[in-house]
Amino acid sequence: MKVNFVYSDLNPCGGAEKLSLITMQSFIELGINIDLTSLEFPDSKRIQNAFGKELASVLECIREIHILDTFNEKSIEKNILNDYKLVFNSHGDIDPYYHKSRNKFNTITYCHYPTAKFLIKSRDEEYLERYLKISRFERSGDNGIESITIPRSNNQVSLLQINNNKHLQWLEQTYDNMLMNSSLVTNSQYSHNQITKTLGISDTMVIYPPVDVDKFRDMSLIPSLNKGIKENDIVVICRIDPAKKVENVIFLAQKLREAGVNLKITIVGNLDPYHHYYYKKLKKTIIDLNLEDRIFFKTDASLEDLFVILSKSGIIFHPKPGEHFGISIVEAMSAGLVPVVPSVGGPTEFVPIENQYDSIETAVKIIQKFQNIKDIERIRTSNSVRQFSTQCYKAKIKKLVLDLLNGIDYTSFGVYHNLT
Incomplete structure (x- = not known):
């Protein structure tokens, strides 16, 4: 059995990155093979410095690492062909990753907050460049991106200009489809309420993040x-x-x-x-x-x-x-x-x-x-x-994964919080 973890960049080494590594660790403990799909190759030395040798060793257990230029329809279509039993997007607040073959029984999305919904709508330049790496696009009629140089107010330089809405529309639709067609998990009742308010999804499960x-x-x-x-x-x-x-x-x-x-x-x-x-x-x-x-x-x-x-x-x-x-x-x-x-x-x-x-x-x-x-x-x-504790988090994630693999859909009952 293979599981694909989606996370655009583990190298910032913050709380969300730590959660992703601990979640991978949970799957490994279940004897499940994992791949990683990312936009940046993990910097193992940086990750070890931030989180310690034990947690960083999770990287050594990843079977294959797939580096995409950016998230777009073609790259996801190709990535999904690896025949994954389950996709776990642990960066669901930022990373738009969806394919029509994905549903609540074969996809888990940990959405810390529906951040991308607001960033895409506002055409936030930092989000598009820094997180989605849109500047990697070459000029083509396919993607709606034209590479140019324009000044930024903070003296940095932007490498792109959105010259039509095609890709932005795709991002927005993909993000919505991802959240609507996942077993959706979030980190607090506060975030749960915001997901309900923003997207009308009321059956999000709350599993508090792991802390050692x-x-x-x-x-x-x-x-x-x-x-x-x-x-x-x-x-x-x-x-x-x-x-x-x-x-x-x-x-x-x-x-x-x-x-x-x-x-x-x-x-x-x-x-x-x-x-x-x-x-x-x-x-x-x-x-x-x-x-x-x-x-x-x-x-x-x-x-x-x-x-x-x-x-x-x-x-x-x-x-x-x-x-x-x-x-x-x-x-x-x-x-x-x-x-x-x-x-x-x-x-x-x-x-x-x-x-x-x-x-x-x-x-x-x-x-x-x-x-x-x-x-x-x-x-x-x-x-x-x-x-x-990390142990509490792992127990809840493992139960969710095993139950989904056995065909149990928590979201159909609107159940969240207490998965143990």
Whole structure:
């Protein structure tokens, strides 16, 4: 039996990429052969640095890796000829992958959020270039893309111009067909509700993403308790990406200084060359506001680096309202950090309401309240997120896969959440 995993690029090494590798691991443990269809070849060294040797070793178990130029009708048609029993698209928020032979019994799509629906409609240039690699198209009457050079407002260069709607229409139809004809899984009730609102699909299953809660507890919380090395500073864990609203960290640092709260903030996140302009802008703003002694970046940190940073920190601040789930928040909570998160989004499903903010000023008050909590509270915080363990996720994914292969369709009953 062969299963095809679809994921456009595993190299950003964020939460969604980690979920994909752990899902592959689940299939391997079931004795199922897996292929990978992607737009970029996986960088094993980068992935090992971010996730550790054990999880990166999943790449060695992939039978074949198929690299497509982009997602289009011809490439998918050719790819699907490999006679797959099941297709698992673990990047269903971004990657439009559909073929008429696919249905809810032979396709699982993990859609973190119906992001592509909005990006295609708005003709978002970053999405089309960076994620779908449309600039790889050569000029042809077949694809509706004409390669030219035009300036961008952020001083980057675009290599394409959409000169008719043919390909955009195909992308939109393909994305809708993919979600309508899959056993659809998402990461939170928040995302489930948005999928229902956007596409009218109400039978999406919620399977919370996997977090190695035990490892973060053992490698960060326990050492800090044993050695007393907690410094109670603030950590932010997210990609250096405009979508993550990292500028809110700067606003927070300003307000903390005004309130007389002397805490340092470390921003831990991967930096894609595409967003280097944004990183430079953030750094300049920090210098202009004289915050260099309060905000520090740790880009492309290793897993071991992250363990050490968490062991010395007391608070995890998340800057983006409307986060779909927040794997990094759960990781930090597993390490005993106090969460401070926006009051809108998936994190509200596991973060107490007293730790949720609706303004930066409110976030400052929460930080002031919790900056010196006792060790027993850190342990209680760590225990509160054990339901998101990798083991729980794997058990639910394995049950879903085996039941689908046996002809059981959960979506026909509108069942989600509790698959174990």
